[in-house]
Amino acid sequence: MTNVSETTESTPAVAENKPSIIVDHVRKDFLLRKSHSFKEAFIGWIRGKEVKAKKFQALDDVSFIINEGESVAIMGYNGSGKSTMLKLISGVLEPDAGKILIRGRLAGLIEVGAGFHPELSGRENVYLNAAILGMQKEEIDKRFDDIVAFSEIEAFIDQEVKHYSSGMFMRLAFSVAIHTELDILLVDEILSVGDAPFKEKCRAKIRELAGQGKTMVIVSHDQRMMKELCDRGIVIKKGKQVYDGPVADAIEVMQQK
Numbered sequence: 001m002t003n004v005s006e007t008t009e010s011t012p013a014v015a016e017n018k019p020s021i022i023v024d025h026v027r028k029d030f031l032l033r034k035s036h037s038f039k040e041a042f043i044g045w046i047r048g049k050e051v052k053a054k055k056f057q058a059l060d061d062v063s064f065i066i067n068e069g070e071s072v073a074i075m076g077y078n079g080s081g082k083s084t085m086l087k088l089i090s091g092v093l094e095p096d097a098g099k100i101l102i103r104g105r106l107a108g109l110i111e112v113g114a115g116f117h118p119e120l121s122g123r124e125n126v127y128l129n130a131a132i133l134g135m136q137k138e139e140i141d142k143r144f145d146d147i148v149a150f151s152e153i154e155a156f157i158d159q160e161v162k163h164y165s166s167g168m169f170m171r172l173a174f175s176v177a178i179h180t181e182l183d184i185l186l187v188d189e190i191l192s193v194g195d196a197p198f199k200e201k202c203r204a205k206i207r208e209l210a211g212q213g214k215t216m217v218i219v220s221h222d223q224r225m226m227k228e229l230c231d232r233g234i235v236i237k238k239g240k241q242v243y244d245g246p247v248a249d250a251i252e253v254m255q256q257k
C-alpha cells in the first residue's frame with residue numbers, strides 16, 4: 001500500500017478534496033482448487049502433474065475515491081466481493097492489479113476477534129490488539145477503563161477469551177478498535193452480531209465518529225443502517241462495480257436483477 005501524500009500530485013482532480021482512500025483499477029483473483037483425494041494427489045505427484053486450480057476474479061477493475069469525512073457503504077449480495085474490498089483497503093490482502101492508496105490511521109472491524117489470542121485473558125487481548133492497532137502502552141493504560149466499560153464485560157475481563165461468547169468477543173474487539181486514534185474506520189457486518197442494545201450503542205458511536213469527521217467504510221446487508229450512517233453507496237455485483245452514488249439509489253440498484 002502507498003501513502004496518498006506521495007501520489008496526490010499525479011491525481012490533481014482530487015487534490016482539493018483530501019482523499020482518504022483511493023482505489024485505482026483494482027483486481028483481485030483467488031484460486032478455486034479442485035478437490036482431490038489423497039490417492040489422486042499422490043498419483044499426480046508421482047506422475048509429476050500439477051494439482052490444477054482455476055483462477056476466479058473476485059474483484060474486477062474497481063475504482064473509487066473516498067474523501068476525508070465521507071461515510072460510504074459498500075453493498076452487494078453474498079459473494080459479490082465486499083469483504084474482499086475491505087480486506088484490500090485494510091492491507092490484509094494485496095491486489096493482483098491496480099493500486100490502493102490510504103492517507104491516515106486506519107482501524108478495521110474486519111474478521112472480528114481474528115487478532116484475539118484464545119489462551120489470553122480479555123485484559124491481555126486488549127493490550128495486544130491495541131498495540132497491533134498502533135497504541136503505546138501508556139495510551140492503552142489511560143483508555144483501558146473506557147474500553148472495558150464500553151464493552152460491558154467488566155466481570156469477565158480477566159477470563160481467557162476462549163470462554164467468551166461470540167457476542168462478548170465482538171464487543172471487546174469493537175471497543176478496542178473505536179478507542180484507538182483513528183482517521184478511517186472500516187466496519188464489516190459487525191453490527192449484525194450484537195444484541196439490540198449493544199447494536200444501538202455501536203450505531204451511536206459510529207455516528208459520533210462520523211460527526212468528528214472520521215472516514216467510514218461500512219459493509220452491511222442492513223439497509224436501514226446503511227441509509228442512516230452513509231450518504232454514499234458503492235454497489236458491487238459479481239466482483240464488478242456497477243454503481244457509485246447516493247445511498248438510497250445504490251440500494252435500488254442493488255435490488256435490480
Ligand SMILES: Nc1ncnc2c1ncn2[C@@H]1O[C@H](COP(=O)(O)OP(=O)(O)OP(=O)(O)O)[C@@H](O)[C@H]1O
Pocket residue numbers: 030031032058076077078079080081082083084085
Ligand atoms: N481467501 C479466499 N480464497 C478463495 N476465494 C475467496 C477467498 N476470499 C473470498 N473468496 C471468494 O471471493 C468471492 C467474494 O467473497 P467476499 O467475502 O468478498 O464476498 P462478500 O460480498 O463479502 O459476501 P457476503 O455478503 O456473503 O459476506 C466469493 O466467491 C468468495 O468465495
